[in-house]
Amino acid sequence: MYLPPHFEERRINLLHDLVKKHPFGSIITYSNGELEANHIPFEMASDKGSFGNLLAHISKQNPLAKTLKNDADVLVIFHIDDVYISPNWYIGKFEHHEVVPTWNYVVIHAKGKARIIEDEKVLRGILARLTREHESNQDIPWKMTDAPSNFISERMNHIVGIQIEITDLVGKFKLSQNRSKNDISSVAKALASKGKNDLSDLMLNISNIQDS
Numbered sequence: 001m002y003l004p005p006h007f008e009e010r011r012i013n014l015l016h017d018l019v020k021k022h023p024f025g026s027i028i029t030y031s032n033g034e035l036e037a038n039h040i041p042f043e044m045a046s047d048k049g050s051f052g053n054l055l056a057h058i059s060k061q062n063p064l065a066k067t068l069k070n071d072a073d074v075l076v077i078f079h080i081d082d083v084y085i086s087p088n089w090y091i092g093k094f095e096h097h098e099v100v101p102t103w104n105y106v107v108i109h110a111k112g113k114a115r116i117i118e119d120e121k122v123l124r125g126i127l128a129r130l131t132r133e134h135e136s137n138q139d140i141p142w143k144m145t146d147a148p149s150n151f152i153s154e155r156m157n158h159i160v161g162i163q164i165e166i167t168d169l170v171g172k173f174k175l176s177q178n179r180s181k182n183d184i185s186s187v188a189k190a191l192a193s194k195g196k197n198d199l200s201d202l203m204l205n206i207s208n209i210q211d212s
Contacts, residue, residue, distance in 0.1 A: 115160030
């Protein structure tokens, strides 16, 4: 992707935290002369490898299972958040009027080597952690043991796991870093008023780092 230096983000801990909060990703593969995209939730295993590992599961009927059978190079894209930016939100608009609309966004690209997992114990672990994480905010969290064991075993016969060893991890944080500090502050305030608190906080955080 086009990545001007002032929009590039390489802090591993920050990127991992954002993927954990926004785990739904698009996995891009190339096979038989064609590009393919699949969209699935991932688990970020921060403690594995230099950049972490991504874990997921898919249906055995998904052609992706065949594509990854002998290992494959993949790209996973996480769309963290995005928002339209109005020129009216810039302080500069009222000073010189030399402003135009734009779009602010945060995306993360993870490149890596993917392989299929068929070991039942490992696959059960992936499913259990995924369920535990995303059921945690329910009043009565559902657990795999809530379903009959023979039903779970039958369902597992229809899926495989995916493990991706990340070889490169980068974020593009387009958060008005090319604007003045006053413009950044005014846009961040506008975003907060519209409920885009995560983007607002990231804008202020990035701005403070660049000034330090």
